[in-house]
Amino acid sequence: MHHVVVDPEVPAEVAELFRRNGPLLSRIRAGWTPEPHSGSSKLAVRALQVCGALAGLLLLGVVLVAQGGQIFLFVAALFLFVAVIGHLAAKEPLEPETYEYDVYRQARWYEGRYLLPEDFDHSAELLRERTRQAVDYVLGSEVNGKGMLDDVRNSVMLPAQEWEISRLLAKLSALRGEHRDLARGGGSPEVFAAMEPLERALIASEAAVVARVEALERYAGHVADAERALRAQEQIELLRSRLPRYEELLAETGADAFAVPEIDGLSRDAARLEQALRDSVRSAQEAFRYLDGPAET
Structure with missing residues (x-):
């Protein structure tokens, strides 16, 4: 998939235009220009x-x-x-601006505010995809949609986190590519010795970005726990709503004295699941607060 990462500050309609036209943006980046407008x-x-x-x-x-x-x-x-x-x-009415020309014009205007697959090397692409999946899961979760999490801050902060991580990964990919090219070019022992601190800097920078990605994934994991607790609670509540019908059947058949204890335990199960849901949401909110720190540059 030709996934395009867009700065969340870019207007929504332009961002959607970019996401739909990744291959065209790659052509523009490579030097393609539309035909002169007629x-x-x-x-x-x-x-x-x-x-x-x-x-x-x-x-x-x-x-x-x-x-x-x-x-x-x-x-x-x-x-x-x-x-x-x-x-x-x-x-012969005058032709409006062509679709390709509009993409070209917006791409030039917002140059540097979007990232393409070719901006990431293989290692960075894997991290970028993990970031995207974590953000998409949280924003698409039921608990977020129902406002059980801080859905407003999620909708602002998580896309900003995804953009910042992607921007750092693109910069890291570019520097790693230059470093590899220099290493392949050969050199004296003094040159390789001088390159070692730079290589360590690249490794340390990647580790810092990985830590940010893992923090997002932990947050998504807590949200997944809350999702499971919410679904279980909804199912138990559905069973509780049907309990009077079972009690009525037992009474009519004279079997009410033999009612299984598990039926009476539905309320206790619902209470336990409700507490589990509150605990899961609280854990997710704590993970969110860990993410909500000063942005690194």
Whole structure:
């Protein structure tokens, strides 16, 4: 999948345009430009046609006046001129901007505010995908949709976290690529010795980004626990709502004295699940607060 990561500060309609057109953005990044827009040339031709018709009309008016003021002929010519202009306007309307041109224009305007698959090496792409999955899971969860988590802050902070992690991974990928190219080029022992601290810096930077990804995944894990507790609680509540029907059946059949204790235990099960749900949500909120720190640059 040609997944495009977009800065959350980019307008939503532009971000969606970028996400739908990853391959085209790659072509633009590689130097592709759309064909010159034909609308301006057609407008120039149309203007020349109108000016020519107007000049002809004026010339006809001068000739008619010079020949004795035959004004009715001039009026007829004026109506003919209006008809010609209307025909020119309806014949071939000006084309709107093409779709590709719109993507090109927005890509140039928001250069540096989106990232493409080619911005990530293999290791970074795996981390970026893990980040995306964690963020998508939390934002798409039922507990988040029901407002049991801080859904408003989630919708703002998690996309910002995904963008920041992706931006760091792209920068890390670029530096690793330059480092590998330099290492393949050979060099003296002194050069390799000088490269060692840089390599350690790359390793340390990747470890720091991995820690951020793992924090997101822990948060998503707590949300998954809350999801399971919520579904279990909903199922138990459904069973509790059916309990009177079972009690009525037992009474009508005379078997109420033999009612199994598990039926009476439904309330206790529901209470335990409700507590488990509260604990899961609390754990998720604590994990969220761990994420909600100052952004690293």
